[in-house]
Amino acid sequence: MTAGDADAGWHHLHPLSPVVRLGRGLVPLVVLGALSSVRGGHAGGPQDLIWIALAGLGVVVGVIHWLVTRWAFDGATLRIETGLVRRDSQQLPVARIQAVDVVQPFGARVLGLAELRIRVAGAKSAHHLSYLAEPAATDLRARLLATHHGLDQSVPAPDEHPVEVVPTGRLLGSVLLSATTMGALVFVVALAVLSAVSTTAAAAVAGSLFVYLIGFGQGIWRRCNEQYGFTVAMAPDGIRVRRGLLSTVAETIPVRRVQAVRQIEPLLWRAFGWCRLEVDLAGVPGHDRSGGGGRGRVTKALLPVGPRESATTLRRVVIGAVEPAVAGAPRGARLKAPLSYHFLAAGHDRTMAVAVTGRVQKVTCWVPLEKAQSVRRVQGPVQRALHLATVHVDVAGKRAGASFRDRAVDEVDHLVEELASLSRGARRRLSVGPEPGTPGWFADPARRHQVRYWDSARWTDHVADDGVGAVDPL
Amino acid sequence: MDGAPPPQWTALSPTLLTMRRTEIAVVGALLAAGAGVALGWVGSPVAAAAAVGAVALGSAAVWWFVRNRFRAWGYFERDEDLEVRRGVMVQRLSVVPYGRMQFVEITAGPVERLFGLATIKLHTAAAGSDARIPGLDPDEAARLRDRLAALGEAKAAGL
Numbered sequence: 001m002t003a004g005d006a007d008a009g010w011h012h013l014h015p016l017s018p019v020v021r022l023g024r025g026l027v028p029l030v031v032l033g034a035l036s037s038v039r040g041g042h043a044g045g046p047q048d049l050i051w052i053a054l055a056g057l058g059v060v061v062g063v064i065h066w067l068v069t070r071w072a073f074d075g076a077t078l079r080i081e082t083g084l085v086r087r088d089s090q091q092l093p094v095a096r097i098q099a100v101d102v103v104q105p106f107g108a109r110v111l112g113l114a115e116l117r118i119r120v121a122g123a124k125s126a127h128h129l130s131y132l133a134e135p136a137a138t139d140l141r142a143r144l145l146a147t148h149h150g151l152d153q154s155v156p157a158p159d160e161h162p163v164e165v166v167p168t169g170r171l172l173g174s175v176l177l178s179a180t181t182m183g184a185l186v187f188v189v190a191l192a193v194l195s196a197v198s199t200t201a202a203a204a205v206a207g208s209l210f211v212y213l214i215g216f217g218q219g220i221w222r223r224c225n226e227q228y229g230f231t232v233a234m235a236p237d238g239i240r241v242r243r244g245l246l247s248t249v250a251e252t253i254p255v256r257r258v259q260a261v262r263q264i265e266p267l268l269w270r271a272f273g274w275c276r277l278e279v280d281l282a283g284v285p286g287h288d289r290s291g292g293g294g295r296g297r298v299t300k301a302l303l304p305v306g307p308r309e310s311a312t313t314l315r316r317v318v319i320g321a322v323e324p325a326v327a328g329a330p331r332g333a334r335l336k337a338p339l340s341y342h343f344l345a346a347g348h349d350r351t352m353a354v355a356v357t358g359r360v361q362k363v364t365c366w367v368p369l370e371k372a373q374s375v376r377r378v379q380g381p382v383q384r385a386l387h388l389a390t391v392h393v394d395v396a397g398k399r400a401g402a403s404f405r406d407r408a409v410d411e412v413d414h415l416v417e418e419l420a421s422l423s424r425g426a427r428r429r430l431s432v433g434p435e436p437g438t439p440g441w442f443a444d445p446a447r448r449h450q451v452r453y454w455d456s457a458r459w460t461d462h463v464a465d466d467g468v469g470a471v472d473p474l
Numbered sequence: 475m476d477g478a479p480p481p482q483w484t485a486l487s488p489t490l491l492t493m494r495r496t497e498i499a500v501v502g503a504l505l506a507a508g509a510g511v512a513l514g515w516v517g518s519p520v521a522a523a524a525a526v527g528a529v530a531l532g533s534a535a536v537w538w539f540v541r542n543r544f545r546a547w548g549y550f551e552r553d554e555d556l557e558v559r560r561g562v563m564v565q566r567l568s569v570v571p572y573g574r575m576q577f578v579e580i581t582a583g584p585v586e587r588l589f590g591l592a593t594i595k596l597h598t599a600a601a602g603s604d605a606r607i608p609g610l611d612p613d614e615a616a617r618l619r620d621r622l623a624a625l626g627e628a629k630a631a632g633l
Contacts, residue, residue: 373574373600377567384565396599420569424554427573 009072016111017131018062023107029055071129073140075147078118080127090127094147095465096120099252102137106246116140148470160235163317164303164310168228170274174305175223177268184216227304232314238469239302239317253300256441256451256464257281259371259395260402261302261315265362269305277303277311279318280400299397319368320439324349326356332386333406346404351426351440353393353419355402365402370426371395375419377412391415393423483548483559490609493589494540502533549607554629556596556622558605570605573629574598578622580615594618 029051069082078092101117108114113131120127132140175181187209195202228245239253258279265275279302302314326347334341339359346355353367372393379389389412391404407415429442439456441464449463449472461473509525542562550557555571575596582592586608592615596605610618 373598374571374603374605375569376602376604377565379565381563392602394598394600394602398601401600401602416567416569420555420571424571427571 009074010070011072012070013066013129014113014131014133014136015066016113018059018066020105020107020111020113020131021065022058022062024105029058073143078144080129092118092120092127094144097144097148099254100141100144101126101249101251102134102141103250104134104244104248109247114138118144148465160233160240162231162233164232164306164314166227166230166304166306170305171224171227171230173272174269174274175220177266177272178220178223179266180216180219182268184213187212187216223304227301230301230304232302234317235469238464239314241300241302243304251300253279253281253302254464254469255318256469258318259367259397260400261319261366263308263311263315263364265364267360270362273307274305275303275308275311276301276305277314280395280397315366319352319366322349322352324352324354326354329406330388330408332388332408336382336386336388336406340405344405346402346407348419348422350422353402353404355393355404357403357405367393367395367402368426369393369419369423370429372401372419372423375416375423377416379409391419393419483550483557485548486544486607486609487591487611487614489589489591489611491541491544493585493591493609494544495537496589497585498533498536498540502529505529544609547608551618551621556605558607560606566604568603568605570596570598570603571629572622572625574603575622575626578619578626580619582612596622 032051064084065082068084069080071078071080073079076094078094080090080092082088098119100119103115103117104113105115108131112134114134114137115128115130116132116137117126117128129137129140131137191202191206191209194205225245225247226249227243229248230243231241233240233242235252238255240250241253242248242250258281260280262278262280263275264278269275278299280299302318303311324347326345329337329341329344329346333344337344340357342359343356343362346353348354348369351369353369353372354364356362356364373396374394376392376394377389378392383389383406387409388406389409390406391412392401393404394401404412404415429440440454441451442454444450444452444463449470450465451463453460453462461471463470463472506526506529509529510522513522513525539562543560546562546565547560549559554573555569557567557569559565559567576599577597579595579597580592581595586592590612591609592612593606593608594610594615595607596603607618
């Protein structure tokens with residue numbers, strides 16, 4: 001704010017940022033205002049004045065916010081200061097940075113701006129710098145990450161190589177073949193049938209259905225918008241995902257924080273051999289909104305839609321090429337779960353548990369045993385009568401984990417013990433050291449970083465701290 | 475329906491059963507008195523008697539259920555993990571490694587305090603982990619908490 005700003009390395013956000021901020025707030029305001037004046041059937045009434053006053057207030061607040069917000073990066077700490085009445089000064093030590101994402105909402109993208117989201121270990125939510133000019137944002141991101149990895153600030157961002165790109169045609173096809181679209185289709189067909197029977201009734205129903213159809217359309221649009229141009233790339237610091245049509249998101253998924261991997265194959269996709277691959281990340285549910293979409297989601301799509309081979313390749317990158325043999329459920333389970341019996345299967349080896357459930361939507365879930373939080377055995381009255389029981393392997397998060405559903409009781413009794421002791425062994429290996437034949441992330445023998453990748457025969461150059469990876473030869 | 479855990483399991487304090495039974499008796503008596511008086515007031519003493527009978531029958535069923543539930547509940551402190559089992563209709567067994575505990579919580583509601591009991595609950599990063607032990611003497615609860623906390627620290631593992 002003062003003359004010393006430039007000397008201390010303080011920067012302001014881009015002067016156009018109030019415009020973008022306001023643009024996002026203004027759209028619902030304008031829609032509401034238009035709706036209310038249309039419904040009121042008059043213009044220039046006192047209601048319109050209220051809307052105008054609100055918009056004016058928005059402008060003033062936006063400009064003030066821009067005036068009082070500034071940031072500085074001195075090579076070790078990123079400082080962000082904001083707030084007029086209550087001054088808020090954030091110090092982000094580079095060493096504790098978990099991830100830096102570049103996000104471009106539509107308005108920002110049009111104006112060539114970008115938002116920088118910085119997640120710090122231990123913080124409840126991400127810190128924002130909105131907005132910077134796009135080159136400045138990418139440059140700051142590269143500098144932050146380079147400093148984090150202890151490299152010189154002039155080193156360019158670590159290069160990445162693309163693994164998978166989702167073509168737009170496939171994305172559209174997958175959205176059209178989703179349950180949402182089918183639901184909308186059923187509505188339309190029902191409406192057509194109804195109108196053939198009685199025109200007046202159809203007209204009455206059409207009004208209420210229209211609202212639902214808008215909802216469906218929004219859902220379809222959101223999926224296309226969020227997942228357009230989905231690109232997965234391997235980078236030394238994790239798996240990098242870029243996506244988005246109007247607003248683009250570039251995010252890095254730290255491989256070490258992956259708790260479970262799920263492959264989902266809905267009924268309609270199976271004919272095309274398509275599936276979706278999701279990962280569960282350790283995070284604070286309800287605070288980490290950067291996943292895009294739902295509130296508090298720590299589940300991220302690694303591949304929104306793609307052939308099984310691609311999903312398998314990606315899964316092997318994330319949790320290693322372990323394929324435990326699975327065995328189907330005993331015959332008794334056919335009575336308990338007549339539908340899902342078809343796919344019901346589960347299995348495990350020394351490092352991984354895998355379980356298949358679902359009928360309409362086939363879900364295969366892999367859980368690395370060192371991530372298991374607890375093992376549970378649950379047996380309901382029906383299962384008891386059929387000599388069945390279910391074993392859950394819980395991982396961090398809500399309702400996450402693999403479920404060995406409806407297994408034979410004699411198998412279950414030692415399965416619980418075995419899974420508990422295997423996960424104990426896996427955790428110990430993680431804290432002690434590697435063994436030949438099992439690749440994975442282990443404590444860095446050089447003690448410079450938290451973990452280093454062991455490729456089943458020797459140590460690699462890949463290291464990671466708090467989920468942010470780097471290359472540092474041993 | 476024999477839900478009794480094998481001998482190496484620690485059962486809950488018998489005071490918990492007394493507490494639950496007292497609760498049933500008090501609630502049942504209040505319900506029976508309320509229903510009896512209300513129906514007797516309206517007119518039919520037969521209906522009043524039937525209502526009291528129904529309440530008594532219901533209380534007896536709950537009485538029996540609570541006993542089974544109490545017997546089925548138990549925990550087992552092993553070297554590396556804590557096992558908790560519970561449930562009569564749906565039987566559950568949780569194995570929670572000490573190293574996975576995020577925090578241990580001791581709660582004691584007003585009725586529990588009256589009977590000198592406490593409930594201990596283990597939290598892990600998974601919402602599904604289900605390890606709750608009710609009806610512990612406060613001394614035992616404190617001992618368990620300290621032991622779990624110490625073990626948790628010694629065997630802690632990152633996410």
